[in-house]
Amino acid sequence: MVTSKTLIFAHVPQGIPVAGKDVTVEARPVDTDATPPTGGFVARVLYASFDPYLRHRLVDAAGARDFPPFELGASIVNGVVVEVLRSGEDSGLSKDDVLVGMGPIAHYAIIGPQDAVTFQKVQNPFNLDLKLFLGPLGMPGLTAYSAFYEIARPKKGEKIFISAASGAVGQIVGQLAKREGLTAIGSVGSDAKLTILKEKLGFDEGFNYKKVDVLKELKRLAPNGIDIYYDNVGGKQLEAAITALKDFGRIVACGYASQYSVPHDKQYGVRNTGLVVGKRITWRGFTVFDDGFGNKYAAEHQQNVQKWIHDGSIRPLMSVTRGMDRAPEGLVGLFRGENIGKAVLDVWAKDA
């Protein structure tokens, strides 16, 4: 029996969640010496992912939208990298296997057979940092990759606008766009992110959406319009992008983070949806779990992006929260836009 600090959904938030009130850390006992369930395993959690969509799960039943709510008082479950301590019968696993899948954000986890199916062994021929398998090489990276090719259908010479451009998905979309010969314009929420966008991530242009009129800025940076809008935020930036799109433009509807903490009937009203008709816009939502997305692109995504990270042509930007005690702040900071890059928790790190 060990004590396992665990990230807990403690209270239904109003607006942006509050660390220590809505999400908390509790020490809970885990019997790591018990026989693992058949088909499951006992694991030590190494890294956990913080993702914007988690906001949808920190609700009560009445507030549930795209995802099932977490149970109050229970652990918050998300993408994790784990190492196997003890493997159950018929699990096909061995001690010290490194896996990525969906598990509790905690020091230790006992994974039953139903949850075990979400886990895959990490294939890591270049010995890349394991954190990357929650970012560019994980769900956000595959999200970026699959929708970029499946919905945006990029053509050399086109212009793409990406919101939340230094985030987990946006940073990969931008770097893929540059590889394909597109002009990449990104929006971010701070000047520090803007500097990184141009200097580290290689975007051609960018702006801090809090400091400019987004539509004017898009018209200045792309006077003839944009071909693709990769939307991670919705709201006012979406409206500006619709106006900036050229005929036959594409909108990749990946997220609407600017509205996640806003009640449904108070969300930003997009006034120019009529332009979808005249501009012949294709606007499509997806999740990486849909047929034709993750499953269609997973192999080439893994092969290409591992190689491109190894050779330095894709540069990951990670925002690391150190240690379980800081997990609530790390998660809530994500909803406030405070992280720069893909947000992950280094579960066992000690304070720097």
Place this chain on the structure above:
Amino acid sequence: MVTSKTLIFAHVPQGIPVAGKDVTVEARPVDTDATPPTGGFVARVLYASFDPYLRHRLVDAAGARDFPPFELGASIVNGVVVEVLRSGEDSGLSKDDVLVGMGPIAHYAIIGPQDAVTFQKVQNPFNLDLKLFLGPLGMPGLTAYSAFYEIARPKKGEKIFISAASGAVGQIVGQLAKREGLTAIGSVGSDAKLTILKEKLGFDEGFNYKKVDVLKELKRLAPNGIDIYYDNVGGKQLEAAITALKDFGRIVACGYASQYSVPHDKQYGVRNTGLVVGKRITWRGFTVFDDGFGNKYAAEHQQNVQKWIHDGSIRPLMSVTRGMDRAPEGLVGLFRGENIGKAVLDVWAKDA
């Protein structure tokens, strides 16, 4: 030289155009005995089409959106059925040929070579009413047909919601949907239209959007949601439809007539575009002139819909304005939603 009454764009309207002020009829001289231009022809206009998109062309340069504005003081040009009086050299036409194309709404027209390319000879093996070649067999019918198959991708057993359901496009979409084994729900703007929708056009369900809460009505008529929304009106009905759509729903963005007379920055703000993500909605605008729409479906549309009108399995609903003197009222009535069915002008009809 004859006198040809002609529909004129006389004044830029504020809101809904006013007959006799913004659109007027003027008698203008046309020299029907002059030698026609090479590649062109002189014609007698038989029928003219009134279409909602004409509102976009009754603007000044500052107000122009999806279409070029008409010239103030000049004739209003739209789909017409004509008979050839005199054919120009190299036109490939003969006297008495019946054509459909884009020409002035007037008693007579002299068509130059550039405009002549928009005209085609009417192929009419079943000797159907020529007015139908401006409706179910013309641009609105092809609009309905092409986008229904290309964007909506109907599957037997699905539910489709169609706004402006008794209109030129909606009435054909609904009847095609019934042929394909779908459940068709239509919205209209009057009780008279609602009666016709169910009794003549064969829709399964319908409602007068002015008398109900559209979202509640959709939830009542389709408790498990709709699969397809064929949008002719935008605004509040669009917003309700997005909420009513099932996962992987499709929106055919054909028009947004509820907002055509509203300035851009005052149009209805759609608050639930975030649902496009979670529901994985595909939302696509088009015009019938785009590659992959009209040209892809024109032959089968003509062949099938002529046959289905002839055998009575598609029942056209036409709203006929009689005579050039009534043309301004007929056009403006369309913008007020007063017509029942596809609006056309019978250019030479005398008062009943």
